[in-house]
């Protein structure tokens with residue numbers, strides 16, 4: 001339903017958590033609220049999140065979204081569908097409990113094409129946890145989401161499409177809390193002994209991270225001389241969907257175990273993080289790891305990198321790469337940030353501590369223009385390929 005395969009085909013042708021409480025039932029009842037005039041709100045599909053719904057005395061509707069468990073990072077995801085017996089404009093008060101609203105609502109009638117609800121129909125109130133929406137509804141359902149969703153179905157369809165390329169293999173590894181096998185793509189030359197690791201979607205609402213990951217990987221799979229040279233000399237292991245249960249359950253942050261997976265890379269208490277760790281360590285047995293790249297979303301585009309004094313092999317890779325990217329997109333600010341006190345429970349910290357390799361968290365902004373996001377992700381992939389080819393025999 002949410003496939004963005006047309007985009008893919010075009011592209012391919014061209015180229016911190018304390019002890020958490022257990023999560024509430026992901027799809028606990030009710031998931032459907034029916035009112036007078038045939039007004040129906042629904043949240044009974046994968047990825048949905050709408051926790052409560054009531055008719056208000058003024059004729060409008062009050063919606064509440066709650067996180068899966070507390071404490072939780074402030075990424076209040078919502079995703080629901082609304083329809084009505086007659087065409088009308090609904091006044092909706094959206095409230096978030098356990099956080100403040102972060103995303104500007106997006107709407108769609110087909111789940112494929114999404115537009116941002118403009119200021120004429122979306123007003124933040126003095127309460128940071130509340131917004132007022134005007135939704136034009138009718139018999140055809142209107143989908144409303146915090147961000148345009150990138151569902152598990154879409155990511156898996158994308159992976160199955162890439163698998164049809166002669167230099168891509170798709171397999172499954174490990175299992176989530178719910179028992180869902182995790183998706184792995186291998187691209188390039190698996191026997192070359194030079195490996196790159198790409199991870200995505202530890203955090204369910206971070207769909208801009210998925211959009212950038214897909215565009216980045218499509219560039220590696222592109223029909224260009226650079227990509228062909230790169231695929232002959234390197235192998236890339238892509239694990240694009242590390243928290244499928246959380247995505248399907250419409251979680252704000254956690255897996256079904258109620259844990260932030262990107263704060264579990266020291267304890268490895270969750271099956272998802274254990275499985276990823278084991279795939280990476282097995283890969284290390286088969287040659288040299290060159291780069292660890294983990295895609296996320298936050299308030300702005302930023303690359304989290306090792307502190308300047310950190311030793312990596314190959315040396316100096318990250319800053320050379322990002323300098324080259326900056327030169328490629330001079331009208332865009334390639335921000336980089338190195339925390340003096342890194343969080344020791346993230347995949348980025350673990351990869352560098354474990355293997356001494358350059359390790360980067362590639363964060364995409366929530367509101368970054370999507371065409372810009374794709375342009376920069378493609379340029380970043382090209383510059384990475386060029387620099388790795390140059391450094392492939394570096395000591």
Ligand SMILES: [Zn+2]
Nearest residue numbers: 203206296297
């Ligand atoms: Zn994240």
